[in-house]
Amino acid sequence: xxxxxxxxxxxxxxxxxxxxxxxxxxxxxxxxxxxxxxxxxxxxxxxxxxxxxxxxxxxxxxxxxxxxxxxxxxxxxxxxxxxxxxxxxxxxxxxxxxxxxxxxxxxxxxxxxxxxxxxxxxxxxxxxxxxxxxxxxxxxxxxxxxxxxxxxxxxxxxxxxxxxxxxxxxxxxxxxxxxxxxxxxxxxxxxxxxxxxxxxxxxxxxxxxxxxxxxxxxxxxxxxxxxxxxxxxxxxxxxxxxxxxxxxxxxxxxxxxxxxxxxxxxxxxxxxxxxxxxxxxxxxxxxxxxxxxxxxxxxxxxxxxxxxxxxxxxxxxxxxxxxxxxxxxxxxxxxxxxxxxxxxxxxxxxxxxxxxxxxxxxxxxxxxxxxxxxxxxxxxxxxxxxxxxxxxxxxxxxxxxxxxxxxxxxxxxxxxxxxxxxxxxxxxxxxxxxxxxxxxxxxxxxxxxxxxxxxxxxxxxxxxxxxxxxxxxxxxxxxxxxxxxxxxxxxxxxxxxxxxxxxxxxxxxxxxxxxxxxxxxxxxxxxxxxxxxxxxxxxxxxxxxxxxxxxxxxxxxxxxxxxxxxxxxxxxxxxxxxxxxxxxxxxxxxxxxxxxxxxxxxxxxxxxxxxxxxxxxxxxxxxxxxxxxxxxxxxxxxxxxxxxxxxxxxxxxxxxxxxxxxxxxxxxxxxxxxxxxxxxxxxxxxxxxxxxxxxxxxxxxxxxx
RNA sequence: GCGCCCAUAGCUCAGUUGGAUAGAGCGACUGGCUACGAACCAGUAGGUCGGAGGUUCGAAUCCUUCUGGGCGCACCA
Numbered sequence: 001x002x003x004x005x006x007x008x009x010x011x012x013x014x015x016x017x018x019x020x021x022x023x024x025x026x027x028x029x030x031x032x033x034x035x036x037x038x039x040x041x042x043x044x045x046x047x048x049x050x051x052x053x054x055x056x057x058x059x060x061x062x063x064x065x066x067x068x069x070x071x072x073x074x075x076x077x078x079x080x081x082x083x084x085x086x087x088x089x090x091x092x093x094x095x096x097x098x099x100x101x102x103x104x105x106x107x108x109x110x111x112x113x114x115x116x117x118x119x120x121x122x123x124x125x126x127x128x129x130x131x132x133x134x135x136x137x138x139x140x141x142x143x144x145x146x147x148x149x150x151x152x153x154x155x156x157x158x159x160x161x162x163x164x165x166x167x168x169x170x171x172x173x174x175x176x177x178x179x180x181x182x183x184x185x186x187x188x189x190x191x192x193x194x195x196x197x198x199x200x201x202x203x204x205x206x207x208x209x210x211x212x213x214x215x216x217x218x219x220x221x222x223x224x225x226x227x228x229x230x231x232x233x234x235x236x237x238x239x240x241x242x243x244x245x246x247x248x249x250x251x252x253x254x255x256x257x258x259x260x261x262x263x264x265x266x267x268x269x270x271x272x273x274x275x276x277x278x279x280x281x282x283x284x285x286x287x288x289x290x291x292x293x294x295x296x297x298x299x300x301x302x303x304x305x306x307x308x309x310x311x312x313x314x315x316x317x318x319x320x321x322x323x324x325x326x327x328x329x330x331x332x333x334x335x336x337x338x339x340x341x342x343x344x345x346x347x348x349x350x351x352x353x354x355x356x357x358x359x360x361x362x363x364x365x366x367x368x369x370x371x372x373x374x375x376x377x378x379x380x381x382x383x384x385x386x387x388x389x390x391x392x393x394x395x396x397x398x399x400x401x402x403x404x405x406x407x408x409x410x411x412x413x414x415x416x417x418x419x420x421x422x423x424x425x426x427x428x429x430x431x432x433x434x435x436x437x438x439x440x441x442x443x444x445x446x447x448x449x450x451x452x453x454x455x456x457x458x459x460x461x462x463x464x465x466x467x468x469x470x471x472x473x474x475x476x477x478x479x480x481x482x483x484x485x486x487x488x489x490x491x492x493x494x495x496x497x498x499x500x501x502x503x504x505x506x507x508x509x510x511x512x513x514x515x516x517x518x519x520x521x522x523x524x525x526x527x528x529x530x531x532x533x534x535x536x537x538x539x540x541x542x543x544x545x546x547x548x549x550x551x552x553x554x555x556x557x558x559x560x561x562x563x564x565x566x567x568x569x570x571x572x573x574x575x576x577x578x579x580x581x582x583x584x585x586x587x588x589x590x591x592x593x594x595x596x597x598x599x600x601x602x603x604x605x606x607x608x609x610x611x612x613x614x615x616x617x618x619x620x621x622x623x624x625x626x627x628x629x630x631x632x633x634x635x636x637x638x639x640x641x642x643x644x645x646x647x648x649x650x651x652x653x654x655x656x657x658x659x660x661x662x663x664x665x666x667x668x669x670x671x672x673x674x675x676x677x678x679x680x681x682x683x684x685x686x687x688x689x690x691x692x693x694x695x696x697x698x699x700x701x702x703x704x705x
Numbered sequence: 706g707c708g709c710c711c712a713u714a715g716c717u718c719a720g721u722u723g724g725a726u727a728g729a730g731c732g733a734c735u736g737g738c739u740a741c742g743a744a745c746c747a748g749u750a751g752g753u754c755g756g757a758g759g760u761u762c763g764a765a766u767c768c769u770u771c772u773g774g775g776c777g778c779a780c781c782a
Contacts (some may be wrong), residue, residue, distance in 0.1 A: 092724050129725050375780040382782045573730040589741050668741045
């Protein structure tokens with residue numbers, strides 16, 4: 001995740017630049033709706049029943065308020081009543097109008113209800129509490145509409161987005177923190193694609209950075225290996241290269257801190273020299289770096305593929321350097337006055353820019369707060385390189401990478417950057433919107449890149465640049481001890497301890513996945529001794545992936561996850577397997593009932609479900625339908641807020657409501673044909689929406705488990 | 706010093722433009738497998754929403770302030 005551990009201390013931060021405050025959500029959703037209309041998408045899109053009826057009701061209410069009270073409300077709050085028996089929508093608008101109209105809220109609500117009259121799709125309206133207006137859907141009609149439509153609106157069609165995620169330094173094995181990044185990013189990609197967007201998935205590879213240099217130092221200085229010897233070292237490894245590097249990286253980091261002061265200074269010098277050789281390229285040191293980083297990168301891709309995570313393109317820093325992306329960015333920035341040459345103060349001799357979030361330097365004297373982009377020795381900083389890379393992402397740089405095929409997925413090829421690539425290749429970059437899944441500690445540099453785009457006049461692009469930030473995954477002190485690390489006394493009371501690649505302190509991604517599979521395997525063996533080994537393995541893997549992905553997605557982005565094996569290996573309650581189990585139950589129903597979900601949904605056309613869906617008993621069935629009808633609403637919200645956790649919660653609530661329904665109503669033994677048809681259709685709708693939503697979360701539901 | 710984030714049940718977390726009695730999972734306790742699979746369901750107990758002010762008809766949510774945690778502010782990447 002582009003975290004370069006450095007020897008001078010951590011660089012952590014949490015500005016949450018991309019976290020949109022709730023008040024922005026509404027307008028964002030409106031913007032999507034406008035897009036929807038502009039794109040000419042069919043308004044009668046059946047699957048959006050909840051959202052569609054909501055919009056219709058709000059439009060009608062606006063008309064009533066205008067005609068009857070001559071008022072125009074900026075925003076019309078709409079929510080769901082605390083209990084389903086009160087209806088599907090609740091409107092507190094009378095409270096807001098009470099002062100303006102100098103009338104009691106209840107009185108206003110009554111007048112509004114009277115003025116509303118009949119509204120298509122609604123069974124009625126009533127005043128509740130101190131002045132709420134509750135709206136009831138015509139459940140029979142709504143259920144018919146929900147069962148008939150399975151398509152999700154492609155509101156995002158025509159938008160080309162780019163998501164950058166994973167971006168692990170290719171010098172050691174991936175750990176749990178990287179898993180959070182990749183799972184968040186991959187899930188968000190699925191959400192964008194579900195909304196119809198065209199999405200490129202990029203995994204940025206810092207193959208010329210300090211971390212790779214440290215591995216090279218380890219090999220050349222500690223192990224005393226030449227390029228050829230590194231080759232045979234790799235061939236002769238008894239463990240995987242990323243695991244071997246995990247230990248070597250920790251050992252090398254340690255080595256810098258050992259010895260006399262003079263020795264340490266010498267070692268730092270070696271490190272810097274190694275870094276410069278790698279950056280320059282065309283020498284034995286850089287060849288070793290290339291060899292190792294490429295091998296580790298392949299391992300990362302394999303690890304992520306275990307979780308169903310794939311990439312389209314791997315841009316590398318080596319090409320950003322060697323193809324001189326920065327030179328072009330530098331010209332633009334100088335020409336537009338974003339960069340200026342500092343002649344005084346602490347940054348004398350550097351090219352600097354105004355730091356994001358600071359005011360224009362008032363009066364005279366140098367802006368000591370400015371961000372250095374080009375050092376006084378003429379070399380460019382990290383942010384400078386990132387600015388160039390992001391100009392490329394938006395198609396504003398005027399230069400492209402070369403492309404080579406690198407990693408073959410069953411359905412497509414993943415390409416990697418090259419100085420000179422193949423003549424025939426797909427086109428990457430030039431996106432309209434970008435999302436950078438990067439941990440929250442890097443929001444300052446991210447903000448500076450955005451500031452540079454804005455300064456260059458690319459305000460539209462800056463608006464569509466999202467730092468998709470998230471908090472780190474740390475370990476609980478107990479987990480750290482389980483792993484065999486000596487936890488200092490003062491850390492034992494802390495809620496969590498940060499992982500550290502330099503110390504070799506962390507839970508490796510593949511170890512965790514292996515552990516999960518081992519746990520699910522033993523369960524599956526116990527529950528399904530009749531199945532063949534191959535089949536059992538498939539099921540165990542699906543459950544393990546489901547458990548892991550859900551675990552990483554259930555927390556909102558700005559919550560620090562204090563990792564513990566006990567939580568991550570849990571399969572009960574709010575977990576992936578619980579959701580998968582709900583789907584397995586629906587599958588079992590249709591298998592035993594010798595019918596299909598499709599048939600059950602089609603049968604709804606001739607079922608008069610209205611009467612059955614009334615009353616308390618009806619509520620317990622309707623609850624499932626109502627939740628299922630909200631999937632598209634949640635998809636919109638997740639995209640607008642860049643928060644996949646809302647959809648994870650939605651899936652969980654749907655599974656929970658289905659489980660309750662399942663216990664309460666026995667479907668296959670139901671005697672009444674109409675009621676049985678409705679119950680079957682309920683299971684079908686729950687299954688359809690669960691499978692859809694789980695698919696977006698990257699979780700598959702096996703036939704049995 | 707400047708800036709950002711966090712504080713909600715014993716634990717881990719939700720809480721959607723400010724709205725009706727603040728929710729879930731885990732843990733504890735009670736009950737439910739001769740009905741579509743118990744990786745499940747039903748129920749009980751558990752809360753000064755960190756403290757104090759303020760805005761509002763209404764505040765966990767917005768504002769101010771304080772306390773306690775975490776993080777960021779390089780000519781590192």
